[in-house]
Amino acid sequence: MNLSSALLVTLLLSQGRGFFNTSEDDPIPEEWVLLHVVQGHIGAGNYSYLRLNHDGRIILHMQSLKGDADLYVSDKTLRPSFDTYKLQSVTCGQDVVVVPGDYARPVGIGIYGHPSHKESEFEMRVFYDKAVSQDPFDKSSYTSEDGHKQKKSPQAAEDDFQEEESIFWTILIGLLKIILEILF
Secondary structure: OOHHHHHHHHHHHHHHHHHHOOOOOOOOOOOEEEEEEEEEEEEOOOEEEEEEOOOOOEEEEEEEEEOOEEEEEEOOOOOOOOOOOOEEEOOOOEEEEEEOOOOOOOEEEEEEEOOOOOEEEEEEEEEEEOOOOOOOOOOOEEEOOOOOEEEOOHHHHHHHHHHHHHHHHHHHHHHHHHHHHHHO
């Protein structure tokens, strides 16, 4: 390998590392307060579960340090998975999930070790967004990104109804499968 090839390979590797790795200097908004830093290892195809009890809008920043750890979040179950979740981030690298303040607490957090790697290592930073005001008596409104107060649309209420209906059908189909397994 000649010198120009070695320089080209070195340049490409340094550019690739800058593209795939996020910097420690990534700007974090001043209104975000760091609550916790969680580090861990997870085997391929396995889950590690955490519970979020803190109220308010929470931002989960997870970086896969080795392998590929994915993030699943739910306010309906404490053991969310790729089958049962409300929020997810499944990138190769930095995963970010924003947990809305109106989610019921505790919120279940599932960290999944992707089977493409024997083991994954991750670091998750949990931030509280103190810029979002919480009014426990006004569940029908929220503050948009531009800071204006908006009402939830009728479509949002319809989506909630469809989600409840979907959960009903999921449970019913599961029960029917069990009955069929017993009979046959």
